[in-house]
Amino acid sequence: xxxxxxxxxxxxxxxxxxxxxxxxxxxxxxxxxxxxxxxxxxxxxxxxxxxxxxxxxxxxxxxxxxxxxxxxxxxxxxxxxxxxxxxxxxxxxxxxxxxxxxxxxxxxxxxxxxxxxxxxxxxxxxxxxxxxxxxxxxxxxxxxxxxxxxxxxxxxxxxxxxxxxxxxxxxxxxxxxxxxxxxxxxxxxxxxxxxxxxxxxxxxxxxxxxxxxxxxxxxxxxxxxxxxxxxxxxxxxxxxxxxxxxxxxxxxxxxxxxxxxxxxxxxxxxxxxxxxxxxxxxxxxxxxxxxxxxxxxxxxxxxxxxxxxxxxxxxxxxxxxxxxxxxxxxxxxxxxxxxxxxxxxxxxxxxxxxxxxxxxxxxxxxxxxxxxxxxxxxxxxxxxxxxxxxxxxxxxxxxxxxxxxx
Amino acid sequence: xxxxxxxxxxxxxxxxxxxxxxxxxxxxxxxxxxxxxxxxxxxxxxxxxxxxxxxxxxxxxxxxxxxxxxxxxxxxxxxxxxxxxxxxxxxxxxxxxxxxxxxxxxxxxxxxxxxxxxxxxxxxxxxxxxxxxxxxxxxxxxxxxxxxxxxxxxxxxxxxxxxxxxxxxxxxxxxxxxxxxxxxxxxxxxxxxxxxxxxxxxxxxxxxxxxxxxxxxxxxxxxxxxxxxxxxxxxxxxxxxxxxxxxxxxxxxxxxxxxxxxxxxxxxxxxxxxxxxxxxxxxxxxxxxxxxxxxxxxx
Numbered sequence: 129x130x131x132x133x134x135x136x137x138x139x140x141x142x143x144x145x146x147x148x149x150x151x152x153x154x155x156x157x158x159x160x161x162x163x164x165x166x167x168x169x170x171x172x173x174x175x176x177x178x179x180x181x182x183x184x185x186x187x188x189x190x191x192x193x194x195x196x197x198x199x200x201x202x203x204x205x206x207x208x209x210x211x212x213x214x215x216x217x218x219x220x221x222x223x224x225x226x227x228x229x230x231x232x233x234x235x236x237x238x239x240x241x242x243x244x245x246x247x248x249x250x251x252x253x254x255x256x257x258x259x260x261x262x263x264x265x266x267x268x269x270x271x272x273x274x275x276x277x278x279x280x281x282x283x284x285x286x287x288x289x290x291x292x293x294x295x296x297x298x299x300x301x302x303x304x305x306x307x308x309x310x311x312x313x314x315x316x317x318x319x320x321x322x323x324x325x326x327x328x329x330x331x332x333x334x335x336x337x338x339x340x341x342x343x344x345x346x347x348x349x350x351x352x353x354x355x356x357x358x359x360x361x362x363x364x365x366x367x368x369x370x371x372x373x374x375x376x377x378x379x380x381x382x383x384x385x386x387x388x389x390x391x392x393x394x395x396x397x398x399x400x401x402x403x404x405x406x407x408x409x410x411x412x413x414x415x416x417x418x419x420x421x422x423x424x425x426x427x428x429x430x431x432x433x434x435x436x437x438x439x440x441x442x443x444x445x446x447x448x449x450x451x452x453x454x455x456x457x458x459x460x461x462x463x464x465x466x467x468x469x470x471x472x473x474x475x476x477x478x479x480x481x482x483x484x485x486x487x488x489x490x491x492x493x494x495x496x497x498x499x500x501x502x503x504x505x506x507x508x509x510x511x512x513x514x515x516x517x518x519x520x521x522x523x524x525x526x527x528x529x530x531x532x533x534x
Numbered sequence: 535x536x537x538x539x540x541x542x543x544x545x546x547x548x549x550x551x552x553x554x555x556x557x558x559x560x561x562x563x564x565x566x567x568x569x570x571x572x573x574x575x576x577x578x579x580x581x582x583x584x585x586x587x588x589x590x591x592x593x594x595x596x597x598x599x600x601x602x603x604x605x606x607x608x609x610x611x612x613x614x615x616x617x618x619x620x621x622x623x624x625x626x627x628x629x630x631x632x633x634x635x636x637x638x639x640x641x642x643x644x645x646x647x648x649x650x651x652x653x654x655x656x657x658x659x660x661x662x663x664x665x666x667x668x669x670x671x672x673x674x675x676x677x678x679x680x681x682x683x684x685x686x687x688x689x690x691x692x693x694x695x696x697x698x699x700x701x702x703x704x705x706x707x708x709x710x711x712x713x714x715x716x717x718x719x720x721x722x723x724x725x726x727x728x729x730x731x732x733x734x735x736x737x738x739x740x741x742x743x744x745x746x747x748x749x750x751x752x753x754x755x756x757x758x759x760x761x762x763x764x765x766x767x768x769x770x771x772x773x774x775x776x777x778x779x780x781x782x783x784x785x786x787x788x789x790x791x792x793x794x795x796x797x798x799x800x801x802x803x804x805x806x807x808x809x810x811x812x813x814x815x816x817x818x819x820x821x822x823x824x825x826x827x828x829x830x831x832x833x
């Protein structure tokens with residue numbers, strides 16, 4: 129097994145209730161050998177309303193809560209893992225019900241690949257569109273639309289083609305770039321991990337092949353500019369230690385960098401990583417920074433390079449997905465948490481409309497937010513880490529909404 | 535270029551640093567098993583050159599393997615950490631509880647009492663644990679920052695969102711956060727990390743000879759003072775190792791010749807039984823055993 133450069137890929141499945149998401153994941157795990165014998169035996173002993181004409185109910189692999197098995201639905205995200213020679217995959221099986229959109233968002237937010245299921249008998253639904261819009265909002269690199277249950281329509285090409293052209297038109301409208309559609313049967317595995325020639329008219333390979341062929345592309349724009357958000361500050365004799373992860377770009381000892389909304393210039397004195405002092409650190413590495421100067425830098429502050437600095441303002445334009453039963457209100461005070469930064473903030477405007485002053489559960493809206501102090505941030509397009517945030521209820525600490533910065 | 539182990543390590547370090555920053559009094563739950571040993575290694579790395587800013591807490595059932603306890607004491611001394619030990623036996627006595635009259639009298643459910651007691655007594659607001667989502671299906675559902683209410687209960691149906699890498703660690707007084715930095719690691723990832731980082735483990739994890747009797751599923755139970763051996767049990771010395779290290783009453787060994795980390799990895803690549811399935815007798819109680827225990831406040 130080649131361990132060098134084996135990468136982590138995160139993918140999620142989404143779709144309507146009963147489109148067969150959990151069965152598809154079960155199928156991927158089953159056919160890739162990631163399910164142990166004792167787990168399989170457990171499955172054969174269990175039964176629920178979703179058991180079809182199969183020996184094993186594969187959805188049992190991911191519906192891990194008692195309530196899910198009793199109701200025969202997925203309520204929360206389940207994380208499952210499998211590996212190939214080149215990648216380790218994390219799959220989030222996300223719920224289909226509208227009322228569990230917050231959990232779908234939780235499972236989807238870090239993913240590189242979205243697998244959106246459509247039941248070929250029902251075609252594209254509101255929920256398909258909604259999940260696709262969330263994938264677009266999250267800027268998921270690749271969207272694979274799995275048109276499932278092809279076995280029930282005798283692998284008919286016309287039905288697939290019709291859904292395919294309808295979806296592609298919609299995908300273009302919402303700005304999804306890398307989209308492919310694949311006809312398959314999660315139940316018997318056709319076109320998931322193998323092909324037995326039932327659909328000679330389809331030439332796009334199996335779902336497994338499409339997943340395997342994906343590798344994440346590093347954005348050029350990101351790599352040219354250094355960012356590190358301070359997670360934690362620890363004291364030392366002279367200047368403090370700043371702990372954080374290099375979000376983008378790289379940093380070297382002796383380099384002049386800037387910090388905070390005032391953009392104060394400082395010099396890197398030491399970089400510590402992996403129990404060692406190192407000369408240079410690049411994106412993704414957790415490091416500890418020490419500066420030549422003695423200055424007061426707090427948790428949440430951003431270190432950055434002169435090239436393409438972050439925006440600094442107390443006004444943010446963003447897209448919000450509201451996730452709480454308590455509606456979002458204009459001028460109500462919330463905590464805004466952006467990475468490790470937490471400040472008080474208010475929503476000032478919803479959808480550019482002075483008359484709207486409330487956001488309901490599961491709505492996705494454009495907002496203007498005002499923070500109590502000036503903060504450093506990026507657009508979500510530029511940086512997922514510094515371009516995303518949550519809103520938190522001041523009284524009960526619940527996460528109310530997720531936002532992406534324009 | 536970072537490979538997947540670097541990425542998993544970076545994620546765990548990110549979580550540990552968030553925990554240190556967001557909580558007043560976090561503690562690392564230490565069992566002497568490989569996952570919590572890895573956690574300690576990751577914490578060492580996350581805060582180096584500072585020492586680990588957490589104390590350790592061991593919920594001692596009294597049924598531990600001596601090797602695991604010895605390992606724990608050496609590690610605590612080497613790293614100059616504070617270790618809190620809460621003895622399950624003492625809490626059982628205080629609550630008028632006695633051991634189950636069973637062949638394998640597990641104190642698994644009693645551990646929850648001691649854990650919650652320790653949290654209350656020492657005012658821990660966050661407990662860092664080595665649980666992984668690949669271990670068990672209820673755990674596969676759990677957030678990285680997993681909220682416990684003022685009674686220590688997990689409410690799986692009302693978990694809040696946890697989006698991107700943003701960890702919302704705000705809690706009310708009396709509530710508690712369970713933190714799982716190894717959420718996205720699998721058993722084999724942990725072993726590959728142990729190999730790469732040269733992490734020392736208790737000898738229990740490697741092949742050794744031990745008097746055992748065989749259970750129905752072929753796994754092997756060590757003959758010890760807490761397990762009731764009867765005349766049907768055939769005792770013989772076997773070459774075994776442990777895939778997980780829990781209590782002597784509920785952890786079974788597997789037959790193995792693997793005596794190095796590389797050999798263990800090789801063995802696991804070909805294993806057809808899951809980690810807990812191979813070793814944990816207490817998980818076989820019911821289909822929702824873990825979920826039910828977690829709802830009551832278990833690790």
